[in-house]
Amino acid sequence: MVGLLSSISHPAHEAMIADILPEKKRQEGFGILRVVANFSWIIGPTIGGILASINFFYLFVIDSIISCFVAVIIFRTIPETKPEPHAHDKSESFLQTVGGYRFVLRDTAFVSFIIANIIMLGVYQQMYGSLSVYLRDNHGINPQGYGFLMTTSAITVVLFQFWVSRQIKKRPAFLMMAFGTIFYMIGFFLFGIVTTFILFALNIVIITIGEMIIMPTSQALVAGFAPAEMRGRYMAIAGLSWAIPSTIGPGAAGYILDNYNPNLLWYIGGVLCAVSVLAYYALHLRLGARQEFAPAQEEAQPLAATAD
Numbered sequence: 001m002v003g004l005l006s007s008i009s010h011p012a013h014e015a016m017i018a019d020i021l022p023e024k025k026r027q028e029g030f031g032i033l034r035v036v037a038n039f040s041w042i043i044g045p046t047i048g049g050i051l052a053s054i055n056f057f058y059l060f061v062i063d064s065i066i067s068c069f070v071a072v073i074i075f076r077t078i079p080e081t082k083p084e085p086h087a088h089d090k091s092e093s094f095l096q097t098v099g100g101y102r103f104v105l106r107d108t109a110f111v112s113f114i115i116a117n118i119i120m121l122g123v124y125q126q127m128y129g130s131l132s133v134y135l136r137d138n139h140g141i142n143p144q145g146y147g148f149l150m151t152t153s154a155i156t157v158v159l160f161q162f163w164v165s166r167q168i169k170k171r172p173a174f175l176m177m178a179f180g181t182i183f184y185m186i187g188f189f190l191f192g193i194v195t196t197f198i199l200f201a202l203n204i205v206i207i208t209i210g211e212m213i214i215m216p217t218s219q220a221l222v223a224g225f226a227p228a229e230m231r232g233r234y235m236a237i238a239g240l241s242w243a244i245p246s247t248i249g250p251g252a253a254g255y256i257l258d259n260y261n262p263n264l265l266w267y268i269g270g271v272l273c274a275v276s277v278l279a280y281y282a283l284h285l286r287l288g289a290r291q292e293f294a295p296a297q298e299e300a301q302p303l304a305a306t307a308d
Contacts, residue, residue, distance in 0.1 A: 002246075010242060011235035018223040018231055019081040023292075024169075026223055030216035031165030034157060041154030049147030082232075104233050109287055110225045116279035117218060117241035120181050122249045123188055123269040125242075127153075127207060130253035130265060131191070138262050139195065149204050156208040164212040170295050173224070174284035176217045178277045183210025185277065189270030192263035224292040 014030075021029040051059040105111060128150075135141035135149075168176045187207035194200060218241075226234030256265045287293055 008239070010239045011232055014219050014222065014238070015231050015235045016081045017219070018226075018235075023223070027169040027216045027220040028162075028165045030219040031161050031212075034212075034215055035161045038154040038157040038161070042151055042158065045147035045150035045154075046144070047147075049142075049144035052143040101233055101237065103230065104237050107225065109283065110234065110237070112279065113221065113225070113283055114238060114241055116177075116276045116283070117238075118244050119272050119279070120184065120214075120276035121241050122245035123272050124184060124207075124211070125245050125249050126188070126253055126265065126269060127204075129250045130257065133254075134191070134257060134262055134265070135200065137257075139197075139200075141197065141200070145197065149201055152201050153204050153208045153211075156205055157212060161212050161216075164209075165216055168213055168217055169220075172284055172288050172295055173217050173221050173293050174280050174288055176213055177221070178280035178284065180210040180213030180217065181273050181277045181280065183207060183213070185270050185273035188266050188273065190266075191269075192266035221293065 017029050017033065018026060048059055051062070132143070132146045135146055136143075183206050187203045187210065190203050190206070191200070194203065222234055222238040223231065253265055256262070256268070
């Protein structure tokens with residue numbers, strides 16, 4: 001249930017950024033959002049590891065209390081960003097709203113992009129679930145050690161996300177998705193090979209480099225696919241990229257860990273990432289020339305006044 005419902009706010013979350021920022025600033029905006037979130041990751045996993053070492057129950061209770069507190073803050077203080085409808089626009093019925101999703105699903109290029117994302121994120125999400133079990137059961141790394149690995153990822157994002165966001169916005173977006181997924185392919189595959197804590201930390205850094213490229217690029221691409229009046233629907237379908245892997249991924253990974261060589265999970269992950277790399281490259285060949293996916297251009301600098 002957590003896997004299914006934890007992404008329910010993502011469409012509204014991402015639509016807000018698309019509403020607030022102009023098209024050429026969205027990639028950096030999503031990057032800034034990730035930096036802010038990763039400040040929590042710097043301390044959160046370490047605190048979680050300490051609480052888990054005492055009693056997992058405390059961890060879940062505190063998580064619930066904080067979540068409710070944040071929900072109240074959001075409800076009371078964050079203004080609506082959805083553009084006001086024109087005076088002559090008619091309000092949609094519930095059935096018309098649901099029917100509007102048929103338009104999204106007929107966008108075959110967008111659906112292909114979402115399928116590639118589902119495959120890629122099915123691997124990426126193993127870092128936040130199956131990896132902790134694998135490291136504990138096969139390499140003796142306790143929850144605090146896993147928390148330190150997650151903190152390493154967060155520190156990497158905080159230090160380098162702004163710089164990465166500035167670099168990738170100047171390059172073809174689908175190629176950047178493929179490039180970032182190559183880092184996933186390498187990092188997750190190596191979990192089945194390396195055996196020391198320092199190399200596990202290096203794997204996390206490799207994966208995080210891919211994450212810094214993929215996450216803001218993916219969110220900006222969804223906004224690029226979506227007409228302004230259907231932005232929420234596109235974001236909702238894009239949310240399946242997270243919801244489907246987080247619903248079925250943990251069980252599938254657990255089945256492999258319990259019944260086969262545990263390293264097989266990471267070998268399969270590497271292969272699936274390679275499939276996504278090919279899919280993103282194919283999308284680049286098909287869509288890369290479209291204006292809405294063109295890299296951001298450098299803003300022209302005003303010419304200095306010259307004397308006659």
